[in-house]
Structures are given as C-alpha cells and as structure tokens.
Amino acid sequence: MPDFEPVIGLEIHAQLKTETKMFCRCRAGAFDAPANTNICPVCTGQPGTLPAANERAVELGIRTGLALNCLINEVSVFARKNYFYPDLPKSYQISQYDKPLCGPGFIEIDLKDGGAKRIRVTRAHLEEDAGKSLHALGSEELDHTLVDFNRCGIPLIEIVSEPDMNSPEEAYAYLTELKQLLEWTGVCGCDMEKGELRCDVNISLRPRGETKLGRKVEIKNLNSFKAAKDSIVYEISRQAGALARGETIAQDTRLWDEKAQRTEPMRSKEMAHDYRYFPEPDLPPLRVTAGRLEAAKKEAGELPRAVRARFQRDFALSAYDAGVAASGRELAAYSEACMRLAADSGLGAKPVINLIGGEFLARLNERKIAPPDIAAKAISPAALVKTAALVSAGKISASAAKTLFTKAWDTGKDPEALLNELGLAQVSDSAQIETWAKEAIAAHPKAAEDFRAGNEKAIGPIVGVLMKKSKGRANPQLAGEIVKKLLL
Ligand SMILES: [Zn+2]
Structure with missing residues (x-):
C-alpha cells in the first residue's frame, strides 16, 4: 500500500463559563433544568426582541484568545448564519464570520519523542448555541421529535485549527492541551458529558511528500477525546484502503458510531448548507479597547x-x-x-x-x-x-x-x-523483624517449601504476612532479606 500522510484539523466548541446566556439574561449553566424552562422571548426569537451581547462572554472570549496566542481583533462583527432546523427558533444563529474576535494564533503540543510542535489556530469566535432535538422515533410512548430550547443562546467560543496535525496522537495531544488551557484560564468547565466541550474533526490523506491537500471528510458528534482519536484511526484506514484501490474519497460529513467503532455518512440533505452569512443588524460591531485588552492580559496570568x-x-x-x-x-x-x-x-x-x-x-x-x-x-x-x-x-x-x-x-x-x-515509626530492629518472620513462615509452610524448591516468587505471601503482623511498620527491604536468610 502506498504511504499516505493524514492531515487533520479540529474544530472545538467550548461553552463559556458565564452566569447568563450570550444575548439575553436567561441562566446559562442550568444543565439539568426541565425542558423549555430556561428560555425567554430573546433566545426563542420572538418578533420585536433585540439581543445584547454578554460582557462577561466577551471577556472570556478575549481570555481564550490570549491563552491561544491569538491576535485579538480591535473590531469584530457578529453575523447571522442562516439555516432552517427545528432546534433553531430564529432560523439563524448569531455567530461571527469574516471578522472574528480572535485572529490567528497557535497552541504548542508535546510530542512523544520529547519535542514540541506548534499547531496553528486559524481563529476563535463567539457564537450562540442552538437547542436540542430529542428524537424518540420508534418508541411506544412517543413516535415524534421534541425540541428543548434551553440551550438556545448559550455562549460558545468556536476554536478552529489549521490542518497541522498528522496523526491521531497529535490530535489527541492538541485536545488535551486545549482542554487544560480552557480549564486553567477558567473560561470553560470542559465537561463533555454536559456538552460543554464538543469536537469535530476534518481529515484527509495525501501521498507522503505531496503538498496539495486531499479531499477532506468531516466527522461530527464526537463526545470524548477517545472517540475523536478512534474515529481518526478508523478514517485513516478507511481512506487509505479506498485510495489504494484507486477510488476517490467523497467529500462528506460523517458520524462516529461508538458501538460499531466506525464512521457512517450523514444523509447528504443534512449537509447541503448555504448559510448566507450577513452582518447582524441588531448588534453593533464589537470593540476591544487597548485598556480592556491590557486588563485581560493581566488577568490571564x-x-x-x-x-x-x-x-x-x-x-x-x-x-x-x-x-x-x-x-x-x-x-x-x-x-x-x-x-x-x-x-x-x-x-x-x-x-x-x-x-x-x-x-x-x-x-x-x-x-x-x-x-x-x-x-x-x-x-x-x-x-x-x-x-x-x-x-x-x-x-x-x-x-x-x-x-x-x-x-x-x-x-x-x-x-x-x-x-x-500512633506508633507508626518504621521498625529496622533485626531481632523484632526475625520474630515476625518466623511467625509468617510458620503460617505459610507451602510457600516456604516452594521457595526452597527454587520458586523465588513464593516469598511474596510470607513477606505480606510479616508486614501485616508489623502493622506495616517493618522496614520492607530488611524484612525481605531476613525471610530469605531464614528460609535458606
Ligand atoms: Zn433567554
């Protein structure tokens, strides 16, 4: 099989640790709240409402950018990302498009050989989360889909990397390093089970030595770093097999099936997006003053x-x-x-x-x-x-x-x-240890016999009893030596 090089990029959505949502005053951290109790006219897109950007989310966004060695843009712009889906009541998501809060930056990861590698971060931008569809199709009580809007408007930062990773291990190291940065700086709780951190993978293969990128595949729905790594391992072998057979890779979006340990294509209908981005008319451009940036730098530590x-x-x-x-x-x-x-x-x-x-x-x-x-x-x-x-x-x-x-x-x-x-001082008195050793040998005649017959490991249980008799105080090295001496 020809030698292929994997080229991997990652997109991370991290929930910012704020009290309230991105554009309204609903609580943001209410993970267990009953469905549709944590909503208001703003985050459910009622006519006539207006969003107002959460100052704290902006602060945490700046702090994230600084941790990722990013350029913090003096002016960034919120944009509407338009798509129609039941969990998106406004029919658009407020995100940032061509003018994100944080520009290019990088993360350094440790490599197995002891070296380090710089993974470039393309951008990090603020956006709001969508709701959640609860599919219960086929169940007896319920044969339809329900929608919970509680997550609508939860503040997120999306962190996009350049395709700078070349193995599942590098992708894993990037995720680990990023998670530590987000936790360390207090911007995200990083509990993946609560959806506070989500990860999408982009992966393509190319013949080693080639500089042009191959056709990339996106893998979504990765709910752990292990799933991300496993799905990359799977995709490398799937794509390498197809390329070796002379097939072309379909540029598609796939889901990771944890049980089957493989990726499956999503229905193409779900990925045919044209988001028709345009600047959000209800929010002014976001300005980060020099003073604010300085304060954030001091806070970052x-x-x-x-x-x-x-x-x-x-x-x-x-x-x-x-x-x-x-x-x-x-x-x-x-x-x-x-x-x-x-x-x-x-x-x-x-x-x-x-x-x-x-x-x-x-x-x-x-x-x-x-x-x-x-x-x-x-x-x-x-x-x-x-x-x-x-x-x-x-x-x-x-x-x-x-x-x-x-x-x-x-x-x-x-x-x-x-x-x-507590009388816990270590006992190194040979006479005392010898007394315990004799008792321990008497308690394990079979082990003593085995040791004398040449089974070195048989000494283990005898020393174990000795240590127990001494309440863990016997000098272990001395104990071993004395038991051996008595047995030989
Ligand atoms: Zn709300």
Missing part, C-alpha cells in the same frame, strides 16, 4: 506550559513530574508551595511530588474535593512536606505513610508528633 517549564527549571523536575505538579491551576499553586517548603528544609522536590501524584490526588478524588477547594480542604503543604520527609529519611514505610498522611490530613496534627502517637 501564567499559562500551564510556562509553569511546567518553570517547575522543571527551578525544582529540577522531569517533564512527567512537572506535568503532574501542574495538571491544574490550583494544584500547581499547591505543589509550588510544597516544593518551596521542601527546598527550604533541604528536601528535594521529588519525594513531595511522589506524594502529591500518589496519595494526595487519590484522597482528593476519594473525597470529591474540587480544585478550587484544595487550599481550604486539603492537608496543609507543611504537613505534606513533613510526611514526605519522614518517608524519604526511612523513618516510616510507604504503607504506614498512607495511614499517617490520612491522619495528619484529618486531624491537622503534626506528622512527626503523630508518628510517635
């Missing part, structure tokens, strides 16, 4: 990529550990506070990040502590660093450290004081 680079530089973290420490804005602030304390006390950053990436994140998850609550509800950085120092100095075993960590978190007590209070 340091972006995740810069923080990761700084952590690698200042705290000698690996790229992986820097990614763990800075996987969110609040977590990055917490990690940094911990690493600074550790540096002051002569402890390196590594034991601290091990504890944050392991027990700390597991507890946050278990206790459903959202990132904004980390500062108020999590263990103090000082207590975390002290626990990490005890592990690092071998004063406590890794398993006992879990108990100590949780206790320190819950009681707010000093980990060193708790270590004695």
